Amino acid sequence: MRLLKRLAVNKLAVIGSVFILLFVLCALCAPWLARVDYGFMDLYHTLQTPGGGHLMGTDAMGRDIFSGILYGARTSVLIGFCVLCLGGLLGAVIGVLCGFFEGKLDLMLMRVIDTMMAFPTILLALLVIAIIGPGLKGAVAAASIAQIPRFARIVRSSVLKTKKMEYIDAYYVLGQSKANILFKHILPNGIAPIIVQATLTFGESILIISGLGFLGIGADPMSAEWGAMLSNARTYLITAPHLAIFPGLAIALTVLGFNLLGDGLRDALDVKEN
């Protein structure tokens, strides 16, 4: 509750939360909000400008853009959660292993992580896509793997820092088991930077996946995914620029929401950036 109060003071964080709420609402209520299914092609009314029967116009195949945005929000929520669960969890496990046990394992794993960190996320993702092949599943796997290094680093440094606290020593003296100390005391007390990173990761994974979709090696170009929609819009920049406006706006606002909230959480939880 105190966290919420501190967050509420930060106007930008509140704006961010509103964007995220809107985004989740779109994703949840897509079937009720959309007047027509995104898959429905009205070939008599292609490339229509916004207004009239279609709030945001139609694309080259006569599909309703507004529906695409709504269903695209669904895709993006799923993407965000998948990337967090896969990449975040794997990274966290590596971070805990390295931070808690230190020693040779830590040295070796951190070498690998540092090498991965040197590569831009989108290139790491491209590399993974090159191996597992294009498609939404490949893109999600790629984005997840690309997120592992940052999570590993943050969890590791958080565990390292918390581990040295006096109250942790006290638990050792009290005779608690290692596992107990790790899961009951170290992790909960070092969770703040991880929460901040998770928020930022959600936004970034949407950016990466839409980027891959835009390059034509992510989501299926026919599917309701914002990056793929923008990729289709590229051909019609001259005749129908509105095709490019709405999906991009959707990505930008959603990612902005997560970044604002992440920044706000960082201040509210008093996490030092390293």
Added chain:
Amino acid sequence: MVVLFFTSIVIFLIIHLIPGDPATIFAGAGATADQVEAVKISMGLDKPLATQYLTWINGLFHGNLGTSLSSRDPILPVLAEKLGNTLILSLSGIILAVLVGLSLGIVSALKHNTLIDVLSMIVAIIGISMPIFWIGMLLVIVFSINLGWLPVTGNDTFLSYLLPSITIALNSTAVITRMTRSSVLEVLGEDYVVTAVAKGLKKRTINLVHVLKNAMIPIITTIGMQFGYLMGGAVLTETVFVYPGLGRYLVDSIGKRDYPAVQAAILALAVIFIVINFLVDSAYYLLDPKLKEE
């Protein structure tokens, strides 16, 4: 060098994990099993992995990056040209990002909590959140299509570099602005700055000599990393502007399963990142005398 060696092995192995048999692709559709087998032997794909790796490395030292599976031309000349194009784009991008980012960051830190500070921070966070390919498209719509000032695609004239450079620089500008601001703010609170003020030094001297010099170290790291990220962003920017660079080449090669080309492009990028990291590390020693003593 050691890192480079390991990177080359990793790249080689990863590329060979890619599903899809290159010999089948090279032989073309409708080739018989015998023909595919012949291609395999002529490409050396029937030999053990270690031998293939040595052949590849040996070729590298002789300036031979292999033959593209799709165009059947040697890769090196094509790659060199695309790499040059990407470097021009990234360099102009990073120069733009450093100029704008540094000045915005310093101004907002020195004028902390004023309107300028708040505004530039809001612009910076929006800059981080925008997908750069979308920015590129918006710029094209406004400046090339509506106003007709600048060319939409290619790299024929000097003017055609303008929009891609702005596009590619946007995210990095925002990151550098934020980093500069927080780094300068941190140094401003240090004891030695208070001492300098107490000594009665001129404000400009304090800002230039004491604050900026000490704030530079994290900023240099950020700039180095951003240069790497910029080259990543090149993939997207090059697609928007149909710019003939390395990123687009890589994506096209992935699509065509042209794996000697993918291998060469990734290696080229990896070498660049390793060089950048090395330069950033050396910059620390120049800026921080404490590290020199150790």
